[in-house]
Amino acid sequence: MNFIKRGFLSITRKKGKSLILLAVIFILGNLISGAISIQQATGNVETNIKERLGAATTVELDYEALDALSEADWEGFEIQDIGVDLIKQIGELSYVKYYDYSMSTYLGSEAIDSYQGDMEEDYIHHGPSMDYMLKGINYAPVLDFEEQKGKLVDGRVFTQEEVDNGTSVAIISKKLAEKNNLHVGDTFTLANAVYTYDNETGEEELVTSRDVVLEVIGLFESQSIREDAEVDPSRGMFDFMDIEYQNTVYVPNEIVISETEYHWQEYMKADEELAEMMEGEEQSFEYYTPLFVLNSPEDSDAFEEEVIPLLPELYTVVSATDQYDSIAGPVESMANLSKYVLIAAVIATVLIIGLVVLLFLRDRKRELGIYLSLGESRSRVVGQILIEVMVVALIGITLSLFSGNFLAGQISNTMMEADHNTSYEEVMYYSQIQTDVTTADVLDSYEVKLNSSYILVFYGIGLLTILLSTAIPLIYIVRLNPKKILM
Amino acid sequence: MILEAKDLNYYYQDGEERRYILKDTSVSFEKGKFYTILGQSGSGKTTLLSLLSALDSPHSGTVLFNEEDIKKIGYEKFRRNHVGIIFQSYNLIPTFTAVENVLIPMSITENEIPDDAMTVAYNLLDYIGIVKNKADRPVNKLSGGEQQRVAIARALATNVELILADEPTGNLDEEMEQEIINIFKKLAHEHGKCVIVVTHSNEIALQSDQAFLLKKGVLSSHE
Numbered sequence: 001m002n003f004i005k006r007g008f009l010s011i012t013r014k015k016g017k018s019l020i021l022l023a024v025i026f027i028l029g030n031l032i033s034g035a036i037s038i039q040q041a042t043g044n045v046e047t048n049i050k051e052r053l054g055a056a057t058t059v060e061l062d063y064e065a066l067d068a069l070s071e072a073d074w075e076g077f078e079i080q081d082i083g084v085d086l087i088k089q090i091g092e093l094s095y096v097k098y099y100d101y102s103m104s105t106y107l108g109s110e111a112i113d114s115y116q117g118d119m120e121e122d123y124i125h126h127g128p129s130m131d132y133m134l135k136g137i138n139y140a141p142v143l144d145f146e147e148q149k150g151k152l153v154d155g156r157v158f159t160q161e162e163v164d165n166g167t168s169v170a171i172i173s174k175k176l177a178e179k180n181n182l183h184v185g186d187t188f189t190l191a192n193a194v195y196t197y198d199n200e201t202g203e204e205e206l207v208t209s210r211d212v213v214l215e216v217i218g219l220f221e222s223q224s225i226r227e228d229a230e231v232d233p234s235r236g237m238f239d240f241m242d243i244e245y246q247n248t249v250y251v252p253n254e255i256v257i258s259e260t261e262y263h264w265q266e267y268m269k270a271d272e273e274l275a276e277m278m279e280g281e282e283q284s285f286e287y288y289t290p291l292f293v294l295n296s297p298e299d300s301d302a303f304e305e306e307v308i309p310l311l312p313e314l315y316t317v318v319s320a321t322d323q324y325d326s327i328a329g330p331v332e333s334m335a336n337l338s339k340y341v342l343i344a345a346v347i348a349t350v351l352i353i354g355l356v357v358l359l360f361l362r363d364r365k366r367e368l369g370i371y372l373s374l375g376e377s378r379s380r381v382v383g384q385i386l387i388e389v390m391v392v393a394l395i396g397i398t399l400s401l402f403s404g405n406f407l408a409g410q411i412s413n414t415m416m417e418a419d420h421n422t423s424y425e426e427v428m429y430y431s432q433i434q435t436d437v438t439t440a441d442v443l444d445s446y447e448v449k450l451n452s453s454y455i456l457v458f459y460g461i462g463l464l465t466i467l468l469s470t471a472i473p474l475i476y477i478v479r480l481n482p483k484k485i486l487m
Numbered sequence: 488m489i490l491e492a493k494d495l496n497y498y499y500q501d502g503e504e505r506r507y508i509l510k511d512t513s514v515s516f517e518k519g520k521f522y523t524i525l526g527q528s529g530s531g532k533t534t535l536l537s538l539l540s541a542l543d544s545p546h547s548g549t550v551l552f553n554e555e556d557i558k559k560i561g562y563e564k565f566r567r568n569h570v571g572i573i574f575q576s577y578n579l580i581p582t583f584t585a586v587e588n589v590l591i592p593m594s595i596t597e598n599e600i601p602d603d604a605m606t607v608a609y610n611l612l613d614y615i616g617i618v619k620n621k622a623d624r625p626v627n628k629l630s631g632g633e634q635q636r637v638a639i640a641r642a643l644a645t646n647v648e649l650i651l652a653d654e655p656t657g658n659l660d661e662e663m664e665q666e667i668i669n670i671f672k673k674l675a676h677e678h679g680k681c682v683i684v685v686t687h688s689n690e691i692a693l694q695s696d697q698a699f700l701l702k703k704g705v706l707s708s709h710e
């Protein structure tokens with residue numbers, strides 16, 4: 001009949017009290033396990049979604065800050081460009097996996113037809129078309145391919161030599177190639193056409209045009225085609241983005257620079273007013289939007305911290321993961337709610353279990369005094385009570401492990417759906433690093449799971465909480481005076 | 488001398504004043520004898536017993552067990568290994584059966600316990616007058632006399648030489664009282680225990696080998 005055996009016997013002999021304790025622990029355990037389940041699920045969503053959003057970052061003008069500038073601020077203010085040197089300096093930071101800085105321009109073509117997706121049938125052509133986005137490349141293996149935006153399916157990527165020399169080679173989409181019966185090794189012609197725009201008539205007039213002849217060295221396919229797109233309300237936007245991507249022509253950056261320069265100079269020739277205005281000004285055709293791909297999405301904060309001081313005024317760092325905050329509203333509010341529920345539940349548990357155990361111990365004052373009078377050490381008496389409480393707690397917590405997790409899954413899904421439907425507008429904007437991940441995706445990836453890390457965390461927090469709540473009544477045992485109780 | 492009290496002082500603070508319950512009390516006890524300590528209610532009998540059984544400590548003075556200060560042995564250890572205490576209100580644990588109550592001190596003591604503690608416990612209960620089917624009952628399903636027998640068996644379970652009892656028959660009728668007293672006599676005379684019983688009953692005192700009278704904090708031999 002040592003203290004361990006006494007503990008177990010007490011649990012089974014005093015069924016009523018054990019059941020009351022079990023019920024209290026079970027109810028409070030559900031709150032704790034539910035809150036932990038949701039915490040874990042929201043945490044997983046954040047990692048998953050940020051993983052999907054990718055580790056791309058860029059440096060852009062801070063449009064919000066620009067908007068906030070007053071007229072006085074604008075006086076004499078000049079926006080500086082991000083130079084190649086600065087881009088290279090940032091690119092050398094340890095967080096950066098690889099980077100590119102490129103220009104792009106739009107060209108038309110008489111010789112080939114652009115890809116128009118499903119809209120092909122009713123597509124009506126207005127005015128001069130500029131369907132092809134010429135995207136300049138400095139990073140020869142092509143960053144978009146490394147980042148799985150696209151995938152090379154035929155031919156090859158650029159060589160460093162082609163990039164350095166601005167060789168007239170291109171990688172185009174397979175869809176564009178199929179439409180125009182182009183293959184690797186073929187050449188095709190785009191037109192760099194310069195128009196003037198008449199403010200009065202609204203007429204556009206072709207001034208001049210030059211051919212850009214490119215050799216196809218590779219074909220790519222888009223990797224981000226959405227299978228489930230029909231039900232998506234923002235489908236139109238994705239179509240637009242897809243068509244734009246299918247008509248993208250990757251070329252060495254030097255080609256984009258020279259075509260932009262040509263276009264600009266011809267345009268100035270045609271527009272005397274503008275030419276006069278620009279007279280004497282240093283002209284740069286190199287305006288870059290750099291793209292830095294970090295080693296991991298988790299590096300974005302540290303990266304941002306290091307880069308901000310290097311940037312000229314009014315520039316900011318934009319990360320793909322920034323988008324998370326705008327699409328994860330329902331999950332974030334659920335994460336917050338569950339955090340408060342968890343804290344409240346732990347505090348309530350400590351108080352309630354502490355009180356229940358204390359009441360039960362007062363009932364057993366005489367029994368505890370007897371153990372002491374028989375020479376049992378106080379630590380073993382404490383041990384017996386701990387065994388009694390913890391065994392019941394283990395059962396209660398194990399039961400609530402499953403039920404709390406299940407309930408959390410049900411309740412949080414319902415709540416987030418309601419939240420999503422009522423209060424969050426999807427903010428869509430188009431930028432270089434924009435991905436097509438939406439709030440719906442966030443909700444899809446939200447899943448309350450019964451995995452080992454949840455089980456571990458819950459047992460840890462649950463049992464520690466109960467232990468803490470038993471600590472208070474145990475002080476009562478330590479202070480018991482057997483003579484007063486028994487004699 | 489198995490147990491010896493030397494110059495025990497015990498008092499309650501009453502404002503500025505000390506109200507002495509025991510004043511320079513000295514007494515000694517031998518093995519194989521049945522002692523009684525007689526005294527009126529409130530005379531300090533329980534106080535003395537609590538000091539002899541290490542449930543409380545005196546303000547001054549010492550209690551020696553086999554010439555050794557029980558403070559040096561350690562109160563907890565002394566209770567665990569050297570003394571069996573019997574209370575007026577039995578103080579059994581109602582969650583457990585009679586035999587389980589007897590088994591509890593066996594798991595606490597450091598004294599040698601024969602391998603089959605269960606058999607020892609049943610035999611002990613049987614010897615004291617609790618048959619097997621009663622031994623397996625929860626103690627609150629036993630009569631007062633039976634409960635006190637279980638308490639005596641519990642005191643004997645650790646095979647100690649010293650049995651201290653505080654008005655053990657106070658809640659029992661006369662017939663039952665005599666049976667319990669007979670057990671104490673047997674324990675002293677046949678088993679060589681030192682049995683000290685606190686009582687306010689003259690009849691019991693008359694049956695003891697030696698009786699002391701506690702009066703106004705002073706202990707004297709009672710004829």
Ligand SMILES: Nc1ncnc2c1ncn2[C@@H]1O[C@H](COP(=O)(O)OP(=O)(O)O)[C@@H](O)[C@H]1O
Pocket residue numbers: 499508526527528529530531532533534535
């Ligand atoms: N906590 C206390 N405070 C003050 N006086 C006490 C306290 N406990 C007991 N006493 C007094 O001590 C005296 C001795 O008590 P006790 O040893 O229980 O006597 P007995 O067992 O002989 O009836 C009594 O007069 C009682 O009133």
Ligand SMILES: [Mg+2]
Pocket residue numbers: 532533534653
């Ligand atoms: Mg008394």
